[in-house]
Amino acid sequence: xxxxxxxxxxxxxxxxxxxxxxxxxxxxxxxxxxxxxxxxxxxxxxxxxxxxxxxxxxxxxxxxxxxxxxxxxxxxxxxxxxxxxxxxxxxxxxxxxxxxxxxxxxxxxxxxxxxxxxxxxxxxxxxxxxxxxxxxxxxxxxxxxxxxxxxxxxxxxxxxxxxxxxxxxxxxxxxxxxxxxxxxxxxxxxxxxxxxxxxxxxxxx
Numbered sequence: 137x138x139x140x141x142x143x144x145x146x147x148x149x150x151x152x153x154x155x156x157x158x159x160x161x162x163x164x165x166x167x168x169x170x171x172x173x174x175x176x177x178x179x180x181x182x183x184x185x186x187x188x189x190x191x192x193x194x195x196x197x198x199x200x201x202x203x204x205x206x207x208x209x210x211x212x213x214x215x216x217x218x219x220x221x222x223x224x225x226x227x228x229x230x231x232x233x234x235x236x237x238x239x240x241x242x243x244x245x246x247x248x249x250x251x252x253x254x255x256x257x258x259x260x261x262x263x264x265x266x267x268x269x270x271x272x273x274x275x276x277x278x279x280x281x282x283x284x285x286x287x288x289x290x291x292x293x294x295x296x297x298x299x300x301x302x303x304x305x306x307x308x309x310x311x312x313x314x315x316x317x318x319x320x321x322x323x324x325x326x327x328x329x330x331x332x333x334x335x336x337x338x339x340x341x
Contacts, residue, residue: 137269138302141285141292142190143226143258147216149176149237150249155202155210166208170200172246173212179236180216187229192219192286216250221284222258259292265301265338272333278326287313301334303327 153169184193197215273280305327308318
């Protein structure tokens, strides 16, 4: 039974340093944007660990300029994806990563800019729909558990229009959104049968 979907905050982060030749520039005089950016990237992961149990922190895109073998990076742009189970938790993570970035900027002297580009509120699912799914699993004799979805789904948008719920089934090794994702036919069948029972209950039949 999926009880809801995590709130999502997407950011673009830019660290500005100074391009210089890798050979003649002494280490103490460098303004290496990539070295500073990696500190912020590590803090994205650490931020998620500081906001359990549903905190998530990911850096999925990195652009280094000028991206040359023998040039100290002068600018790094990267994405930040923060997620948590409530809007308050997402706001706390936002304040956390901004405070850390500000501290790193002061320590290194390099500007760090964090821009919020997208925000998706946490979406709890309808209690009656969740209960209908739970009863369907129990009637069919299936083991079940409550879970919060870390990924956004169409059901998030449906929930803004009408009562909505969602069903997860097991995947091998818990892997999803990957080409090696693998679900057994019997688990797919079980999920469909639970959905059928829940729909019949909601329809009053």
